[in-house]
Amino acid sequence: xxxxxxxxxxxxxxxSCIIGICSVIWFYIQKKNIGYSHVGLSYETAxxxxxxxxxxxxxxxxxxxxxxxxxSALWSLGVVEQLGDVGLGxxxxxxxxxxxxxLSGLLVLGIYHxxxxxxxxxxxxxxxxxxxxxxxxxxxTILSVKQPSSKxxxxxxxxxxxxxxxxESLIFTSIIVPQASFLGHLSGIIVGxxxxxxxxxxxNNYWALSMLGWIVLVFVYSLKRSGTYDFNFLEIESVTDPSxxxxxxxxxxxxxxxxxxxxxxxxxx
Numbered sequence: 001x002x003x004x005x006x007x008x009x010x011x012x013x014x015x016s017c018i019i020g021i022c023s024v025i026w027f028y029i030q031k032k033n034i035g036y037s038h039v040g041l042s043y044e045t046a047x048x049x050x051x052x053x054x055x056x057x058x059x060x061x062x063x064x065x066x067x068x069x070x071x072s073a074l075w076s077l078g079v080v081e082q083l084g085d086v087g088l089g090x091x092x093x094x095x096x097x098x099x100x101x102x103l104s105g106l107l108v109l110g111i112y113h114x115x116x117x118x119x120x121x122x123x124x125x126x127x128x129x130x131x132x133x134x135x136x137x138x139x140x141t142i143l144s145v146k147q148p149s150s151k152x153x154x155x156x157x158x159x160x161x162x163x164x165x166x167x168e169s170l171i172f173t174s175i176i177v178p179q180a181s182f183l184g185h186l187s188g189i190i191v192g193x194x195x196x197x198x199x200x201x202x203x204n205n206y207w208a209l210s211m212l213g214w215i216v217l218v219f220v221y222s223l224k225r226s227g228t229y230d231f232n233f234l235e236i237e238s239v240t241d242p243s244x245x246x247x248x249x250x251x252x253x254x255x256x257x258x259x260x261x262x263x264x265x266x267x268x269x
Contacts, residue, residue: 014094015078019071022132026061036062036266040128041105043112051222054105055215060130062179062268069154070132073169076153077139088146095203096142096195097135098211100188103200104134107187108269129181131269133173134188140166141192166192177268184269 009016029039041057061067081090108129115121143150143162150162152169160168166189173180194200223229 012078012081014081014090015074019074022059022067022071025059026067029060036130037128040130042126042128043109043116044125046109049222049226052219054102055219057130058101058132058135062130062266066131066268070136072154073136077143080139080143095208098208099200099203100135100138100191103191104138104187107191108184111183127267129184129267129269133269134184137166137185137188138192141189142196145196179266179268181267181269184267
């Protein structure tokens with residue numbers, strides 16, 4: 001018999017929390033019938049100032065199968081939390097998960113910008129990406145460099161050598177799931193290699209908390225500025241330089257505003 005699930009959860013606390021968060025968000029999206037155009041990331045919405053979508057898109061999923069596939073892979077990759085003796089562990093996992101969420105999202109937007117502006121591929125202007133796969137592929141890549149002898153278990157019966165898992169999974173998902181975002185997955189792999197090879201390094205609790213603070217600030221500011229969420233207790237005023245905002249508290253109350261944004265396609269990441 002395998003170990004009780006309770007002990008597995010205790011050994012992978014951060015992974016378990018993230019799986020729980022993604023599952024709750026998926027349930028909420030289904031329950032409230034929220035469209036993915038409201039939470040997904042696209043070049044067009046990013047240009048319009050919806051920078052908060054970098055975060056919401058990562059934790060939103062398009063279907064239960066999409067959720068199960070990503071969370072199954074993430075659960076297996078949670079072994080990173082148990083490798084504190086080789087320089088990994090839970091703090092490392094949390095710090096660089098934050099980096100993967102933000103940088104993979106920014107890299108996707110950068111690639112879209114190149115394809116649109118340089119190669120005139122207007123299709124990518126409105127393609128909307130959702131899903132946690134950027135982070136999943138990033139951790140696959142990091143683990144393939146740090147622990148090449150490990151295995152990636154999917155759905156409890158499929159086992160892949162971790163050293164080949166990033167590109168095997170990239171090709172597999174692109175063939176089996178036509179809507180899968182090749183660019184999103186590739187962005188996760190690129191950022192993963194940058195972390196594993198030490199090109200991105202130096203994260204600790206101080207920098208992680210500082211980064212989290214800035215993410216929250218930009219998230220709230222972009223929600224307010226884009227008009228998606230009306231924080232009535234915050235007011236953005238122009239100062240001497242109109243391009244620089246100031247924020248002040250003026251009251252309380254908030255209103256959620258959602259308007260459907262037509263998209264040409266949805267890519268699952």
